[in-house]
Amino acid sequence: MRTVLIASVMTAAAMMTLPPKQSCPLSTACITARRQRLGTLRAFTAALDALCEAFMAKDSHGVGEAASDARDALHDLISDE
DSSP states (O other): OHHHHHHHHHHHHHHHHSOOGGGSOSOHHHHHHHHHHHHHHHHHHHHHHHHHHHHHTTOHHHHHHHHHHHHHHHHHHHHOO
16 A cells, blocks of 8 residues: 555656656756656655554554655756755
């Protein structure tokens, strides 16, 4: 179930953050921006994974930390231009 949730979030976030190919030429700046967004997306999914792990382990402190990390990564993903 966790894998399906993370895969769904990754797909949705990737569609939200990556522009269509024709609107972004293969310039160095464009490639760098895509790599940065991908790194941010990976940080977000890692935080979601940690959130699931902490929840299943009934670790309330771990849930709080993972939720904070997920929030920060999502904010970076949304506000990244």
